[in-house]
Structures are given as C-alpha cells and as structure tokens.
Amino acid sequence: MSSDFMIRVEDLRKVYRVGEIDVAALRGVNLEVARGEFVSIVGPSGSGKSTLFHILGGLTKPTSGSVHIDGKDLRKMSEAERTDLRKKTVGFVFQKYNLLPTLTGAGNIAIAQDIAGILPGFDNDFKAILNLLGIGNRLHHKPRAMSGGEQQRVAIARAIVNHPAILLADEPTGNLDTENSNAVLGVLRDLNERLGQTILMITHNPEAAAYGHRIIHMRDGRVI
Amino acid sequence: MTNRLVVENLRHRPIRTLLSVIAVGIQVTMILTLVGISYGMLDDSNRRAQGVGADILVKPPSAGLLSFSTATMPDGMVDYFKGQPHITDALGTVVYVIQGGITAVTGLDLNAFRHFNGGFRYLTGGPFQGPDDILVDEFYQREKRVHVGSIVRISNRPMRVCGVIASGKLARLAVPIQTLQDMIGAKGKVSQIWLKVDNADNINRVITQLKAIPELANYGIWSMPELAAYYSVDNLPALKYFIYVIMSLSIIVGFLVVFLSMYTAVLERTREIGVLKALGASPAYILKILFRETLLLALIGWIVGIGFTYGTRWLIMTLVPASLTQEIVYLWWPIAGVIAIAGALLGAFYPGLKAARQDAIEALSYE
Numbered sequence: 011m012s013s014d015f016m017i018r019v020e021d022l023r024k025v026y027r028v029g030e031i032d033v034a035a036l037r038g039v040n041l042e043v044a045r046g047e048f049v050s051i052v053g054p055s056g057s058g059k060s061t062l063f064h065i066l067g068g069l070t071k072p073t074s075g076s077v078h079i080d081g082k083d084l085r086k087m088s089e090a091e092r093t094d095l096r097k098k099t100v101g102f103v104f105q106k107y108n109l110l111p112t113l114t115g116a117g118n119i120a121i122a123q124d125i126a127g128i129l130p131g132f133d134n135d136f137k138a139i140l141n142l143l144g145i146g147n148r149l150h151h152k153p154r155a156m157s158g159g160e161q162q163r164v165a166i167a168r169a170i171v172n173h174p175a176i177l178l179a180d181e182p183t184g185n186l187d188t189e190n191s192n193a194v195l196g197v198l199r200d201l202n203e204r205l206g207q208t209i210l211m212i213t214h215n216p217e218a219a220a221y222g223h224r225i226i227h228m229r230d231g232r233v234i
Numbered sequence: 235m236t237n238r239l240v241v242e243n244l245r246h247r248p249i250r251t252l253l254s255v256i257a258v259g260i261q262v263t264m265i266l267t268l269v270g271i272s273y274g275m276l277d278d279s280n281r282r283a284q285g286v287g288a289d290i291l292v293k294p295p296s297a298g299l300l301s302f303s304t305a306t307m308p309d310g311m312v313d314y315f316k317g318q319p320h321i322t323d324a325l326g327t328v329v330y331v332i333q334g335g336i337t338a339v340t341g342l343d344l345n346a347f348r349h350f351n352g353g354f355r356y357l358t359g360g361p362f363q364g365p366d367d368i369l370v371d372e373f374y375q376r377e378k379r380v381h382v383g384s385i386v387r388i389s390n391r392p393m394r395v396c397g398v399i400a401s402g403k404l405a406r407l408a409v410p411i412q413t414l415q416d417m418i419g420a421k422g423k424v425s426q427i428w429l430k431v432d433n434a435d436n437i438n439r440v441i442t443q444l445k446a447i448p449e450l451a452n453y454g455i456w457s458m459p460e461l462a463a464y465y466s467v468d469n470l471p472a473l474k475y476f477i478y479v480i481m482s483l484s485i486i487v488g489f490l491v492v493f494l495s496m497y498t499a500v501l502e503r504t505r506e507i508g509v510l511k512a513l514g515a516s517p518a519y520i521l522k523i524l525f526r527e528t529l530l531l532a533l534i535g536w537i538v539g540i541g542f543t544y545g546t547r548w549l550i551m552t553l554v555p556a557s558l559t560q561e562i563v564y565l566w567w568p569i570a571g572v573i574a575i576a577g578a579l580l581g582a583f584y585p586g587l588k589a590a591r592q593d594a595i596e597a598l599s600y601e
Contacts, residue, residue, distance in 0.1 A: 069512065069594045090516070097514030104598070108509045112242035117235070124235035125515045168513070 015078075016176055016208045017043035017066065022075035024061050024231075035061040037231035038075070043176075046206040048199065050213055050222030058231040059212045063178050066210065067100045068092035080175040097126040101169030105181035107161040109153040115164040116149035119171050126172045136171060142204070143167055143197050159190030163197060170207065177201070179211040183218050195221045236519075240526045243499075250495055255535045257491035258574050261484040262539020265570045267546040267560065268480050272467050274559035280465035284458060285403040287351035288325070288428035289437050291461055292444070295452035305329075305420035307427065315429055319443065320436045325350040326424035327404070328414045332388060337557060339368075339388055340405035341414025350430065351403070358382050359397030362410050367396035369408040374556035389417055406556055481573060488577030492528055496585035500524070507589050508597025517590035524586040525579060532578035536571045 019041040026033045036058045043049050053059050064070045065077060068084060071092075077084040080099055087095065096102075109118045120130035132140065140146045143163040153161050162182060169177055179198065183191035199221050201207040211222060219225045227234050244251045283291070292315070294306045305328045315324040328341035344361050347353055357372055359382035368386060370378070375398045380386060384395045393409060415421050431437050437457050444455050456464070467474055500507070507520060547560040 064595050067512070069598075093511075093514055093516050095514075096512060102512045104509075104512075108505070108512075108598070110239070110506055110509065112246040113239060117238060117242070120235050121239060121510075122513045125510065125513050125519060130235045 050219035053228035101174035105184035258535025259538035263542035305423035368393035492581030511594035528582035
C-alpha cells in the first residue's frame with residue numbers, strides 16, 4: 011500500500027437491514043485520496059455519500075471490501091480500535107455544527123482533547139489556527155451566543171485540534187448563508203493549503219464543491 | 235474537562251437538577267429524621283430515667299427493660315426492698331402508656347418521690363391538690379398549650395393541670411399513684427421500683443444479692459448504667475426493622491428519581507452522546523460522565539438532606555416537643571450519604587448503559 015494515499019477504498023459495499031429488507035447503501039465504491047488532497051463529493055440524497063463518510067470515520071463497519079486510512083485497515087479493526095481511530099485519525103465536521111450546548115467554544119474544543127487523552131490547552135500553533143479561523147476572541151461564548159458561521163468554525167477547530175490525518179466535512183455549509191459559507195469554505199481551503207490537511211467534503215452545492223482539488227460524483231451507492 | 239462538562243450539564247437543566255437534588259435530599263432526610271427520632275426518643279427516656287436519681291431499677295418478671303410493663307408488682311415490695319442491706323430508699327411507680335404508645339403517664343407518690351430525689355422543680359403551680367390533678371412537663375405544656383387550671387383527658391378521665399414541672403425527671407405526665415392504679419385496675423400494684431444504694435461500689439453487690447433471692451429470680455434487676463446501655467435501637471428489634479424498611483424505601487425512591495432523571499437526560503442528550511462518540515468517546519467515557527453527574531447530584535442532595543434534617547428537628551421540637559424528640563445523629567450522616575449515592579448510582583446504571591450502547595450514527599441523526 012502506497013503511503014502517498016491517505017485513503018484507499020476498494021470495492022466497498024455496505025448493506026443495511028431495514029426491517030426484513032436489505033438495503034444496499036454502497037455497491038462497490040473505489041476511491042483513492044492522496045495525502046494533502048481536498049476532495050469534494052457530490053451526489054443526490056441516497057447516493058451513499060453519508061454512508062461512505064460513516065465508514066471512513068469508523069462510525070460503522072463495511073459489509074465487504076477494503077478501506078485503508080493512513081495505512082490502517084478499517085475492516086480488521088475492533089470496536090475499540092475504531093473508537094481510537096475517531097480520537098486521533100479522523101475529524102468530523104457536521105452540517106448542524108453539533109457543538110455541545112452546555113460548553114463554551116473553548117470547552118467544545120477542549121473536550122475533544124480530553125477524549126483523546128490529551129491535556130486540554132492550546133499551544134501557539136493552534137492559537138494561530140484559531141486566529142486563521144477568526145474565532146480567537148469568541149471562544150468563551152456558548153454556542154447559543156454564536157452565529158452559525160462561528161459555530162461551524164469552532165466545530166472545524168474541534169475537528170482538527172488533535173491533528174487528525176483526515177478531516178471529514180458533511181455538508182459543512184448546508185445551514186449557512188452565502189457569506190458564512192464562503193468564510194467556512196475559505197477556512198477549509200486555508201487549512202488544506204497551509205497545513206496540508208487532507209479533507210473530504212460532502213456537499214450539494216456546486217460552488218462549494220469547486221473549492222476542492224477534485225470533485226467525485228456518487229449515485230446509487232457508486233462513484234461515477 | 236469532564237468535570238466541567240458534568241457541572242455545565244447539571245446547570246443547563248436547573249429545574250430537573252433541582253428536583254433531583256430535592257428528591258435525594260428528601261431521601262436522606264427520611265433516613266436521618268427517622269434515626270434522629272429513634273435516638274432522640276430513647277435518649278430522652280434514658281435522660282428522664284437517669285433523672286430519677288436511682289441506682290437500680292426493678293421490673294416484674296417478663297417485662298423487658300425498655301418495654302412499659304403493666305403494674306403487677308405488689309407495692310408492699312417497696313418496703314421489702316427498703317429493708318434489704320445497703321438499700322437506702324425505694325420508690326414504686328406506675329406507668330401507663332397513652333397516645334398510641336408515644337407518651338406515658340407516671341403514677342407516683344409525691345412525698346416518696348421528694349424523699350427519694352428532692353422532687354420536681356415546679357415552673358408554675360405546685361403539687362397535687364386532689365386525686366384528679368396532673369403535673370405536666372414544660373414540653374407537654376408547650377405542645378398542648380396547657381397551663382395551670384387546664385383540663386387534660388387521660389383515658390377519657392378529665393384531669394386538672396396543677397403544675398408545670400421542669401423536664402428531665404422520670405415523667406412527662408405525673409398523676410397521684412392511687413389515681414393511676416384505679417384507672418388501670420391495679421390497686422396496690424406498681425410497674426417498676428427504683429432503688430437507691432448507700433454506696434456506688436455496692437450496686438453490683440446489691441444486684442447479685444437481690445437476684446439470689448428465690449422469689450425475685452425472674453425479676454428484671456438492672457443498674458442504671460445497664461439501663462443507659464440498653465437504651466439503644468439495637469435492643470428494639472421492631473424499631474430496627476422499621477428503620478431498615480424506611481431505608482429500603484428511601485433507596486427505592488432515590489433509585490426511581492435518579493433513574494427517571496438520568497433516563498430523560500440520556501434521551502434529551504442523544505445527539506450530544508452521538509457527537510461525543512464521533513469525537514472518539516468510548517462507552518466508558520460516556521458512562522463516566524453520567525455517573526459523575528449522578529454522583530454530584532447525590533452529594534448535593536445529601537448535603538441538602540442534612541439541611542432538611544435540621545428543619546425537621548426544628549419542626550418537631552417546635553410543634554410536638556412532648557410527643558417526639560429528634561436528635562442530629564452525626565454518625566448516620568455518612569451512612570445516609572452512602573445509601574443516597576448507592577440508590578442514585580443504581581438509578582443511573584440503566585440509562586448510562588443505554589447511553590454507552592447508543593449507536594453513534596442513529597444518535598447523530600436524532601432530532
């Protein structure tokens with residue numbers, strides 16, 4: 011397996027059992043993402059984008075096929091190993107931000123460090139990233155006191171605080187207006203260009219998809 | 235960081251947190267108040283018994299040390315005891331329980347009582363003037379709001395309050411001994427006989443000597459230190475089991491309250507649990523958060539419960555000081571704390587397990 015590829019997926023299949031019916035969400039996906047690449051994935055609802063993300067993020071197991079992330083074979087991972095993968099190797103950004111409402115922005119970032127077993131605290135490099143994200147002076151606020159754009163940037167900071175190998179962003183601008191969308195997409199591109207962060211981003215928006223180096227189209231559980 | 239999340243989670247739902255804390259507090263208060271009343275009643279009885287100034291107590295056969303016996307001993311035994319070596323004085327009293335077993339009326343001869351220990355200290359009024367007179371202590375006076383001249387009914391017999399006495403000497407309510415003997419149909423009989431010995435060093439010798447008398451073989455004969463030692467919850471099996479029942483009930487109450495509180499918390503926080511899992515939180519981490527929340531609730535509830543106990547004591551000592559006496563039993567604070575924490579953690583167990591087992595993808599899509 012070449013170390014140039016951060017993600018390598020071969021003939022990935024996922025079948026869900028819904029009641030008494032098997033539903034094939036992924037029907038043989040093949041995908042390679044190079045280290046430091048920013049890839050956009052577009053496709054209609056039900057095309058399997060989210061399922062692919064969930065498998066890459068270690069949230070669910072594939073039914074068949076192989077998935078390697080940063081050289082690790084996900085198929086051979088136990089539940090505990092997949093939990094460990096989410097701590098250190100993968101960072102998630104969600105459409106609905108998903109910040110914990112009871113914690114401040116700083117607390118939301120620190121909890122990710124705590125979960126990863128890292129002593130909460132921001133070093134100078136990370137403070138520079140926070141400034142890049144434009145939230146350096148908003149971190150003592152709770153999510154309810156932040157705009158959607160600010161919340162999403164805190165969510166991005168939380169996703170990368172443990173230096174994950176890949177950042178998975180699921181419709182990160184889906185709930186934002188154009189101005190905030192552009193700000194968030196600009197931040198993702200900056201992270202990719204300045205820090206070499208590998209990013210996979212799901213989006214419905216062609217303009218957002220254009221921020222990536224490459225656009226992958228999915229339909230009916232396959233990359234087309 | 236986990237601790238901050240725990241505290242913030244509790245602050246985020248102040249009403250639920252408050253209700254849970256109060257529920258745990260009530261649970262703790264139930265235990266501490268019951269134990270406090272048990273200890274208080276026993277200590278009060280002991281204090282008043284010791285206040286008689288006797289060295290030895292004699293009760294008829296089959297009467298327990300802490301039980302109120304009916305009057306079955308001939309009052310002639312009082313003089314018999316006075317004639318025994320080293321015994322300097324003897325006092326026979328009749329005890330009759332009223333108010334469903336909470337309060338006792340003591341029948342005594344005031345002159346003999348005065349001779350025995352100096353007699354009562356009168357706060358108002360004075361000794362019996364007739365057979366239908368009654369002396370009440372200050373607590374009874376405060377609870378029943380009676381005064382000299384008031385009529386109180388003892389077993390439907392109207393009795394006139396002739397004096398209010400300082401508490402701490404034998405009786406809360408005292409009537410002439412013949413009156414009580416008539417009322418309970420025990421003419422010439424007494425319930426217990428108090429003995430004074432010439433020298434404290436001779437108490438055990440006198441007890442041995444009395445027990446050696448064949449006619450007294452089955453009588454209960456105890457020294458006052460023995461009596462004090464017997465005034466314990468451990469010597470009242472019924473009370474002990476009652477305390478156990480209340481403790482069990484309070485564990486169930488704590489369990490149910492925390493169970494419901496944590497169950498709704500887990501349901502409400504389904505999405506947040508999903509987020510934590512997406513961040514790499516293990517089931518143990520999720521459990522740790524919920525258990526710490528529960529522990530904090532239980533600890534605050536415990537402190538609140540201790541505070542409530544001071545409230546119940548104030549209420550009891552203000553409203554019914556003659557019927558009930560409540561003490562603050564520090565020894566039981568940690569026990570009540572352990573019970574509260576155990577009940578709460580038990581209640582958090584299933585919700586915690588449910589949270590820990592939550593599927594991350596389903597949790598993240600929860601609205």
